Amino acid sequence: MLSSEVVEGDESYEFTWVGKKASIVEANKPIRKTLRPCEEESVNWNTTKNLYIEGDNLEVLKLLQESYLGKVKMIYIDPPYNTGNDFIYNDDFKVNTEEYAKESGEYSDSGNRMFRNTDSNGRFHSDWCSMIYSRILIARNLLTNDGIIMVSIDEREYANVRKICDEIFGEKNYFGDIVWEATTQPINTGVARFGLQKKTESILMYGKNKNEVMGFNLEEIEDRLLYPHIGRYGKCRFEIIEKSDSGGYSRPSMKFKILGQYPRDGKRWQIGEEVARKLEEDGKVEIIEGIIKKAVYPEDEVGRKQYKPFWSLLRADVVGTAQNGKDELNSIMGSPIGFDTVKSISLMKKLLSYMGDNYIVLDFFSGSATTAHAVMQLNAEDGGHRKFIMVQLPEATDEKSEAYKAGYKNICEIGKERIRRAGKKIIEENRDKEGIENLDIGFRVLKLDESNMTDVYYSPDEYSQDLLARLESNIKTGRNDLDLLFSCLLEWGLPLSLPYSSERIEGYTVHNYNNGDFIACFEENIPDSVIKEIAKKQPLRAVFRDSSFANSPAKINVGEIFKLLAPDTRVKVI
Incomplete structure (x- = not known):
């Protein structure tokens, strides 16, 4: 504090802590x-x-x-x-x-x-x-x-x-x-x-x-927050006008009748008798569940209402x-x-x-x-x-x-x-x-959970004929049709809460999402007749597994079927 030199370095108003930059990266x-x-x-x-x-x-x-x-x-x-x-x-x-x-x-x-x-x-x-x-x-x-x-x-x-x-x-x-x-x-x-x-x-x-x-x-x-109740003249809030009558709070003079009732045992009024009579005359005291309460209406606070830093x-x-x-x-x-x-x-x-x-x-x-x-x-x-x-x-x-x-x-x-x-x-x-x-x-x-797709992390010299056979499917073991369907929804940015149904076409399960907007079939070796039935529904999107087709020509044929029957459908093979 006694130094004549100003601390070096630029200064600015900022809010930071150790780990903030890492949290943004995360x-x-x-x-x-x-x-x-x-x-x-x-x-x-x-x-x-x-x-x-x-x-x-x-x-x-x-x-x-x-x-x-x-x-x-x-x-x-x-x-x-x-x-x-x-x-x-x-x-x-x-x-x-x-x-x-x-x-x-x-x-x-x-x-x-x-x-x-x-x-x-x-x-x-x-x-x-x-x-x-x-x-x-x-x-x-x-x-x-x-x-x-x-x-x-x-x-x-x-x-x-x-x-x-x-x-x-x-x-x-x-x-x-x-x-x-x-x-x-x-x-x-x-x-x-x-x-x-x-x-x-x-x-x-x-x-x-x-x-x-x-x-x-x-x-x-x-x-609405200040006046949550309905009183004799409309929206209001009811305030209790009693307080403890013990010790230093005791006031015998504050135990008169309001609306014909004395304060409850151990209580006395918070307001004087003159104020009480005015409230009675104006109809702004009521008996609420057996307790005398004062009704405060919006017009009672005109000019006195101050907006706080909270509602x-x-x-x-x-x-x-x-x-x-x-x-x-x-x-x-x-x-x-x-x-x-x-x-x-x-x-x-x-x-x-x-x-x-x-x-x-x-x-x-x-x-x-x-x-x-x-x-x-x-x-x-x-x-x-x-x-x-x-x-x-x-x-x-x-x-x-x-x-x-x-x-x-x-x-x-x-x-x-x-x-x-x-x-x-x-x-x-x-x-x-x-x-x-x-x-x-x-x-x-x-x-x-982890991705539905298998992780491929082998270097070329680690591949073998046996390994290639095990990598034939790109879907992890244990994942079912709904797992694949919802991963597609996330990838395409579709809401996850739209109507869902499924049906059997020639013995193959076909998933229908949002009344035909998105149709998927993840069965093995799907015949052309089933593909055509799906295409006739003209969905916005259609999804199949790579293993849904016996060979490459069969996969190419799917595209041709949709071009003919549903040219506006986006077809994806996972």
Whole structure:
């Protein structure tokens, strides 16, 4: 500080950490993976438009880029909290302690450690930032121009997520924070002596292009959040006007009657008698479930309403708490599952309702699948056609956990079973509702796996006649027709949730995707008569295996048949 010389080097305002460049490289690195369908674990496989995908979300997001580029209107994520422990996401950009120490200058030239690895130093946050950065970077590509992303986050990484989203989406596309009253039981954070206790969590909201988010009037939305009830004169919110009458709060003079009722035992009024009489006269106090409450209407706050850096507070009595979410999960599963933090269905329905009633929502940290549950519930209530894509790493449950004891070996098993049970329950509860039979309570299960194509890595001198025979098929052993079909969908960038059916033509299985847009047959030695029947359907695309044809002339003949009967069809042989 006493030096007369300025530190050398250029300076600029930037947000960086050890591993950031590697996380960008990782986001753009190609992969040889595919998504394998699992029909037996799905519900309404042929007709559902919902997806449940098991696998590392970074790799899944990469695979979805072609099929869902610019097609997702809402992304909601509740990423894992940063506890300082190693992540279950094995990304290549992660650095070990020694590498980090070298890059960040954690050790002095003489080899002495400069600081301890606590939550105040960089490595605690670096791995987490790298993990979330690459995923949000790819996720942005999936959003529609008028799409939004909502990120639930606690205070430990809030500042970093803000900076990351500002960089990826641009500060101008920041809508604000929704503050959720996550608990009605304050958590002591060590500053209770200042009257500060943790009760809320933030949900950050960014648009891909804020100016194109149509039908999204922030003032109207804030009004709905501020005034969720209907009172004598229209929309309002009800506020309790009682408080404790014990100790230093005791006020005998504040125990008069309002609407003919005294305060409840152990309570006294928060307002004076003169104010109470005016509210009675104006009709702005009501008895709500046996409790006297004050009704606050929009006109009561004209001139006093100030816009904050967040929209408004989502109150626990309106959208529930984390404990409500946990209770809902345990109830639908029939036993305690052991999740500590679960978003409530009411909270998710509130968020989903902002974006309309016909769109795709993606949750790539889906956990117990609250988002999917809320989508089905909200669709049942308002007749909407929202579709969900859930992505979850099949993280193993602890053998000592309640979930493991209940038979769930990983988190995906919990999420899938919850959706199955929730769907059945919603149908039962709305049995008499018109059109409920059309509600989509199904989902297609897809699982991340290595490519269907065999890996050829032999050098010329390693080939033998026996080896060549074993390489006759370019498809890995154990892969079935649906595996091949869905790998083609990913390659061609087709949505994975369109209608599917199959039929037998002369004893050969023919797969029909999206009512004839895409037809495939992966049988061996397909005769010309079957090829002609497929061509007569005039699909947009047709796919066959290389081994579907006895020889090269037979393969060439397929092209000639399609030129004659379906000249506009794109034919591919894999």
